[in-house]
Amino acid sequence: MPTRMPLTPSRLPARYACRLLLITCCTASTSPLVQAETPLLNWYPRALLSDAELAGLPSFCSGRYLPNQLQPLSDGRLEAESEQAFVDRNGNAEFTGSVSMRREDYVLKSDSARWDASLRQAEFDSDVSFFNDEVTVHSDHARFQEQPNATQSATSSRSELVLESANYALPARHMRGTATSMTTRSEGTIELNEATVTWCEPGQDDWRIAASHIYLDQQQGIGSAWNTRLEVMDIPVFYIPYYRFPIDDRRTTGFLDPSFSLGGNAGLEELKLPFYLNLASNLDATIAPHYFNQRGWLWESQLRHKTRWLGDGELNYAYLNQDATDERERWLINYQQSGTLGPHWQHRWVYNHVSDNDYLADLNSSTAIDRTTHLPRLGQLRYQNDTWRFELLAEGFQTIDDTIDLTDRPYKRLPQATLDYQQRYDRWRVSSRLQGSRFEREDSATINGSEQTLTGFASLDGRRLVSDNAIAWRFEQPYSYIQPEASYRYRYYRLSSPDSFDYNTVVNYGVPRYSLDSGLFFERPLHWFDTIQTQTLEPRLFWVKSPYQSGQDTIPAFDTKVTSVSYDSLFQGDRFIGADRLADLEQVSLGITSRIIDQRGGEWLRFSLGRVYFGDRRQVQLDSDEVNDSHATSSTLAEVEWRPGRHWRLNQTLEWDVYGDYARQRRLGVDYVPLSNRMLNLSVNKVQSENSDSGTIETDLYQADINAFWALSDRWALTGRVLKDMKNYPEGERRPTSSVLESLAGFEYQNCCWRLQVLYKESSPTADDSASYSTEKSQSLMFSIQLKGLSTLGGGTDATVRNSIKGYSRRQYHDY
Known part of the structure; x- marks a missing residue:
């Protein structure tokens, strides 16, 4: 312990004199409190960063903050x-x-x-620095004031630190700012007067937030600001008189970050x-x-809750009293609830309703609503364990597409109950499904x-x-498998029609189905371009039989x-998805797949070829007016996927009609992704069909799509897309105004402070059925x-x- 000194004015070593400043006690120190000088506001230029600290730092950032x-x-x-x-005798120092x-x-x-x-x-003068693990402050002058609590120990005294002409930084959040005065109190509050804040690097004040007064309560986790302004290049562009906000992860009542967008004429388009x-x-x-803009104020609200039994809801x-454009009332309701009721029970509820079919397109709602042509409404209760699965479902829809006729709109299921059973006994598998459903839909509507x-x-x-009900047996070896299966499918219908109240008919029937699935696996070493790889040969045979039910x-x-037709669909053993058609089946599916696998276990090349051979015509069709299909074989399906390098992927699908001698489907895709922020995609899609009346081959769809996002550097990137319609339209058929259905061109620039995107988009939509050509061609600059x-x-x-560039969702960019 240091030697006790007389309380007379004298020059003392600081480690003894500091005793006069103690609130309780002081420990002597013979080494500096900070071993090395910390850069101003904890900003470290690249030259002072280690290799680990430089990792992930873009080249356009000149350094980074490191917390204390x-x-x-x-x-x-x-x-x-x-x-x-x-030190004098009164304790002043x-x-x-x-x-x-x-x-x-x-x-x-x-x-x-x-x-x-x-x-x-x-009082602290000249080159004052204050820092802890969260904040670093540099100022010209500081004042520390202590107010002891007479009823408690000295350690519970209140204190206040005022820093004048302060520059501060929060290194962990990459934030910095200034204040004419900054007051921190021991109870965890901070006040800043004439303050600014920015996420830009030191010396780069491209934008900042300025406020006349900021108050931060760290115990409550809230902050408030008065006369808040967003300044870009020192020019105020946005103003809020009062702003209350959270300062940590705690949920706190107050304003959230506002959002707004500007139009091409720099006018305000949206404000939230x-x-x-x-x-x-x-x-x-x-x-x-x-x-x-041009519509008015839409009042949006969201209520969230968590409960023990009902889960998350x-x-x-949203409500707009009167749209300024068409003077109509507009609104949206969306409700979602899901949770667990026990170890095996789950439930889910969804309800959607909009005032009109154009609501989502016009008002661009940010809620989690399902944006499809049919907005779902459902209630679902499910029980599931290793053997049993029970589901009770009620489902309906609101159709918001006026181009869909009433006859093509989906049925409601009010309700549907399903009980599934599945059990394995060694090589045996037994499965069963019992399901009851009630279907109905609107019989009249204004469209x-x-x-x-x-x-x-x-x-x-x-x-x-x-x-x-089905029973299957599977025998499997490393080089082969075989699985026979027998099932019986029963249907019972009671049909009625609101068009005829006395119409009530019952239809019921049962149909067996038998199948045999088998496959072999062969492999051999393959020497390819001075590398040793493995080639597989995997033939597959699938036989299925089910009699015709009239x-x-x-x-x-x-x-x-x-x-839908694909190589995998050849081995599904059915032509329909759903329970209303039991296909008559007398067919054998033959297919073969070959793979080339590299030394790392990656699939370098995969080729599949297959076809279905029918024993009789297919009489069961989806619609009663369809003709029977009497072809002895299906189309030939071929799929190829080739990865010539780590960054390339090529795939092609071909469906060849051997009777009409033409390609029903032809799809080609090429993807090139050399880096996380570079992607180039090319695809060509052509779909053809045979006109039953004229016997000619007609093109239903023929499009080419090339799109790319290409980072030239960490700062610069280019964006582009061309979707071209290559179909030759016959005279009188509806067509787009331009063969380029959509084009997109733009660029991106970013630095450590901001990111700019500029896009020019053109589209040539096809008009409604009553027009031969599109009535408009839209252009937009975003x-x-x-x-x-x-x-x-x-x-x-x-x-x-x-939405335009494949793979862009995996793009990475720098942000805080």
Whole structure:
């Protein structure tokens, strides 16, 4: 321990004189408190960073912030050092030369310091620095004031530190700013006057947030600001008189970050000011006035909750009293709920409703609504264990596409109950499904201004019972497998029609199905370009038989579609997806797959070729007016995928009609992805069919799509896309105005402070069925400026590129 000194004015070593500044005690120190000088505001240029610290830092960033790592002092003691110290008999002290004081979890440095014992106040002059693990501050002058608590120990005293002309940084968040004065208090509050904040690098003030007063409460986790302005190149572009916001991960009532977008004429297109309400630990809400240019204020709200039994729920509601464009009332409701009721029970609920079919397109809702032509409404309850699975489902839709006729709109399932059983006994597998469904749909609706009414067969509703039972046995070896299976499928229907109240008919039938699936696996070493690889040969045979059941054309297709054609579909053993058609099957599927596998186990090349051989014509069709298919074989399916290098991927699919001697489908895709921020994609898609009346081959679809996002450097990147229609349209057929259906061109520039995207887009949509040509060709110029760490001005560019460029969703870019 240091020797006790007489309390007379004298020059003392600082490690003894510091005892007069202690709140409780002081430990002597013979080494500097900070071993090396920390760069100003903890900003480290690239030259001072290690290889590990440089990893992931883009070339356009000149350095990075590194947070302090201090070991906190316990028991409220204070450590202090200086070159000289002067102490009088009243306890007043002066320190000069490299003053450094440390208490608890912070360090304070200056060229000189004075302590007034009677006022319990310290003054720090010239080159003052204050830092802890979260913040670093540099100022010209600082004042420390202590107010002891008479009823408690000295360690519980309140203190206040005021720093004038402060420059501060939060290294962990890459934030920095200035303030004419900065006051920190021991109870965890911080006040800043005439303050600024930015995420830009030191010396690069391209943009910043300025406020006349900022108050931060670290205990409550909230902050508030008055007269807040966004300044770009020192020019104010946005103003909020009062702003309340969270400063940590705790949920806090207050304003969230506003968002807005500007149009091509620099006018305000959208403005959103969300306000968050922390109602309870398991309940919160957000209210967001959302301004749309030429439409008005849309009031959006969201309520979220968590419960023990009902799980997570979310209610979204939006309301626009009167659209300024067409003077109509508009609104949206979206509700989602899901959770678990026990170890095996789950439930899910979804409800969507919009006021009109154009709502989502016009008002660009940000809620989590399912944006399809049919908005789902469903309730689902499910139980599942290793053997049993039970599901109770009620489902309906709101169709928001007026081009879809009433006859093509989906049925509601009100309700549908399904019970599945599956069990394995050594090599045996037993499965069973029992399902009951009730289907109905609207029989009349106003579509495109005209009334449509369902009559006759199209108006039928129904109740359906499904019973499918199967037993299979599988024998498997490393080089082969064989699996025979037998099943019995039973259907029961009770059909009725609102068009005829006395119509009530019952249809029921059962059909067996037998199948045999088998395959072989061969492999051999392959020497290819001076490398040793493995080539496989995998022939597969699949036989399936099911007799014809008449009368199925009297049953509507409640939930049934034709299986899409692919190589895998050759071995599904059915032509339909759904339960309303039991296909008559007498067929053998033959296929062969060959792979070339490299030394790392990666698939370098895969080639598959297959065809189905039919024993009889296919009489069961999806629609009653379809003709029977009497061809003895299906089309020949071929698929190739080739990866000639780590960055290249080529794939092609060919469906060849051996009777018409033409390609029904022909798809080619080439992907080149050399780096995470470089991607080039080319695809050609052609679909043809045979006209049954004329016997000619007609092109249904023929398009080529080339798109790319290419980073020229860390700063610069180019974006482009051309979607071209190469179809030759016959006279009188509806066609787009331009053969280029969509084109996109743009560039991106970014640095450590902001990112700019500029896009030019043209599209040539096809008009409605009543027009031969498109009535318009749209052009748009979009831009967005992302202020890194804060928000984005403008909008839609990232979403546009993501929808146009394959692989862009995996793109990486620098942000805080």
